[in-house]
Amino acid sequence: MTTVTTPVENYPLVLHLHPIINLTDEQFFDFCQINRDLRIERTATGELLIMPPTGSETGGRNFRLNGQLYNWTEQNGTGVGFDSSTGFTLPNSAKVSPDAAWVKRERWNALTPEQQQTFAPICPDFVVELRSVSDNLTPLKTKMQEYIENGALLGWLIDCKKRQVYIYRPRVAVECLDNPATVSADPVLLGFVLDLSKIW
Template identity: 30%
Template sequence: MVSTALTAKDLEKLQSEHPDLRMELVEGDIIVMSPSGYESDEVAFEFGRQLANWTKPRKLGRVTGSSAGFDLPNADVRSPDVSFVFAERLRRSPRSFAAIVPDLMVEVKSPSDSVKKLRDKIQDFLKLGTRVGTFINPENQTVEVYRTGQPPETLRDGDVLTLPDLLPSWEVKISDLWSPEFD
């Protein structure tokens, strides 16, 4: 039996035939992504909003959400929950998948996600050239920051996330990422 690995073109075709489904291409297999939980999407949106509000006026680069796919050098097509690419690396937004590795990628754990798979995804991006990977876990209100060749840094409420090696002077309070509670 001959196994045929699918390509980014196959994914584009499937995505156009099923526009309501989010998909990734991982090692030649199509992975259908389930919708995230409400809280995890709200946290991802807040992270992306704060990042975009800081980077856009400075014209530093592009911030995207979970529907933006990256056509990666290993032939996978993946979609982080939030990503950032410096402007000088991506002058114009492509109409389809961006054939580039993001400088920053963020994964936010939803109720159906495996912590191990999300951490593995971050490591895969780092191996391909992503400079900083971030794992946000709303369940235990922690943020883990990953860089190649360094141990992860774990942040909690009371801490401030900074990325001086990537975005000097940008910061976000960890407590500002969580979903608000209204009385």
């Protein structure tokens, strides 16, 4: 008899270090470098969030998502795009790694080369989180709100399980689209339209 199991929503793993251990920014960066097989973030209050690599299906979706963003970014030229392996330090000191991100070129160029080489101290103007099979939706919604509160102009939370897209903007109620064919990033990324048929 074969038993089929459903993945349990138990990620991320949360490690509480404070007040016993207080990692400096440099120590946290080094910790992430020696644990490259894991996605590691740090909350504004110092907890470490440990996530395993995504499954192949989610990785493929993320690849296609970033491919579309890359193509638009190269043609538009007004900003710089980043994939899920990139860490940012938000103004509230949280260290995060969205599945896709974009920063206006003038903001990125205002950083020093040293800042650009680590977890850049900047909140992206645009962020995307792609819900994987093991992701709990509630922490992702909290994370999206954190992006907006720290300066993001637009955020998308793409829930492939329910074929929904949550759209986050400053000072605007969260909008939820049910099974959309496309979603537009206007006016923040003027002309960028994500084809969700490539993501679902």
